[in-house]
Amino acid sequence: MLWFALQLPLFPIESLGHGTTSRAIGVIEQRQITFLNHAAREVGIRPHMTPGEARALSDDILLLPRQRETEVRSLHHLAGWAYQFSGQVSPRTPNGLLLEVGGSLRLFGGLHTLCRGITEELEPLGHAYCYGIAPTPTAAWMLASGGVRRPVTRLADLPERLAPLPCAVLELPQAQQQALRGLGLQTLGDCLRLPRRDLARRFGRGLLLQLEHALGERPEPRHGHQPPQRFHRQLDLPAEAHDTRSVAFALQRVLRELTGLLRGLDGGAQSLQLELLHARRTATRLHIGLLRASRDPDHLLDVCQHRLDREALAAPVIGLRLRVDRIHPLAPETGALLPDPAGDRAQQQQYLRERLGARLGEEAVQELGLVADHRPERAWQPQASDTTDTGPAGERPLWLLPQPTLLRQQQGLPCWHGPLTLEHGPERIETGWWDGGDVCRDYYHARASQGSRLWIYQDRRSGNHWFLHGFFG
């Protein structure tokens, strides 16, 4: 077993949507500042200060009440994201994840590559993080708290490697920490040198349990996180967004979480429901459909962005909600040994159609197909078809008019920009009496004086009027 402890020191701030800002921010709980960001630390604010003290140091500081439910929800989403790296992910409330990575090493090609993969995927999510790697979850967490990134891979090395860590990595009440310092115990090594029984008598079972868990002397089963089979995520924007560009920025984060989950579940999303939340209006609902399930974050973002471009925002956006109800199984992408231009083009073509569909509307992108019908207007359809029967043998025009146009007549002959010369015909089409689309027409090829070739017909059902039905383009 090898555990990767991911610690997010600013998670309570980030889960409130204020991750990337240069403004000083603190989170208050029970009239005490419990979490604060770097900017707040710089002006001299420290944990356990009261809001009044903090405001005295900086009048610009943004103090937010802590919202534990939001944190837990965000942490579970993050656990879903982390599922791509490990089959056993365990959220560690309030602000961390524990991943069993011993089983993933071979898949990812070693510990170093795995760590790089995790951090590279983590960057776009905008979390501040530190991590530690050790054979027990608690030891990994302690290493992460102590800021030691060098992994410990063997259980036997643990006592030696944990010894230099300060006692602050232990999770103890304030009073006990003070007591440790009072005894002159600075590091974990100092604690480990003391007789265990004395330690337990003085500090209770809590401290001893942590040390025993860390050293692997006492088993520590972790509850594994079950990844959800669908994705529901709501994200509040730090400020009102007035244009779709800033919405897309937030959306990118959510999509990264989604694709992490999809990779873990070995699936893809084909249909995304995006809701833009407004302050005093019902949410704008957008549906984003793909031709094929995908889990490429850049591709998903591209399609979403084109869909957003089409939308005129009715009101400023304060948050967004992304739902993927169905996760489709997806065959893993296989890298080709040799470049495959046809495959690349097929992929490009699919992306092109999705981009066009997202911005112009899905009905604006069509295909062509044949239908076995003698009536010209019914011999085609705007979808692909399996029919390869090209229909009657007569020559057909390349352009068909959606509605036949009535032609003027001069001395019994049809006119279109001058009198027409009939060149070829008639081809009689008389059919459709059984389904209400009865036609009886004599089709002719005609030529206009300036050279256009036309496909016209004389309607034998309605008084022998002439109609223009197409051009031999």
Add this chain to the structure above:
Amino acid sequence: MNNALDNLLREPRIWRAGNNQTSQTGLPSGFAELDAVLPEGGWPTGALTEVLHGDPGIGELRLVMPALARLSRAGRWIALVAPPHIPYAPALAAQGVDLSRILLIHPRAGGDTLWALEQAMRSGSCAAVLAWPRQAEYQQLRRLQLAAEAGRCWGLLFRPERAVSERSPAALRLTMQGRGEDDTRVDLLKVRGAQPRSGLMLDLNNPRTRVLPMHPARPAAADTSVSGTSQRAPVFRHTPRPTQDRPQLDLPLGQPRPRRPQLVHP
């Protein structure tokens, strides 16, 4: 002074006859007379071609059909953006076009048309993009030309005749005029890499090479006048000859089909 000349030569609009940078070969048009005067031996790929014509039906599509059919049968995609009428599937199939390779795009607004055009040209997946833009400024055409270069796509713009006087970055501009006869007069107004040429007479109904339809359903009987009667004609399903399973690309027609106009009086 040298500097001024250098600046001038760096201007992207100036094409220097000396460096024929388009080493790629053109797309055979199927019309021998046309291929002979085009510098690349065919339609320029990776560039814009403008077809300026008056009324529809003059042969503007027949002119490009052999090339499109050949592209589609090679498995390449063809996009039609904002066509003015319905591109009629049975006629396209009869010209040898593989319909499964056709993509129709119907943008609603003019701005969307240019956007869709640029996307389709730039994506690299469409071998040819045909468009009927209602209006196009020089700057927009320039963008499209760059997009066609980037996507190595044959950008075909069909524009009204009055655009003749406007300047354009297209690699090839031609006008078409119908005659009373079968021949259509094609004037090349601008040819990148060669001299303009006017007065080409093309018989658009009989290209030198013709792509056969995918599955010839029944023997061509052009003179059968009555094709559908009040009762459905029985459909004979004959087993296809083995030769039809072979890919049929561009087979030269043995003899051009004689099709002189016949005057009929209804």
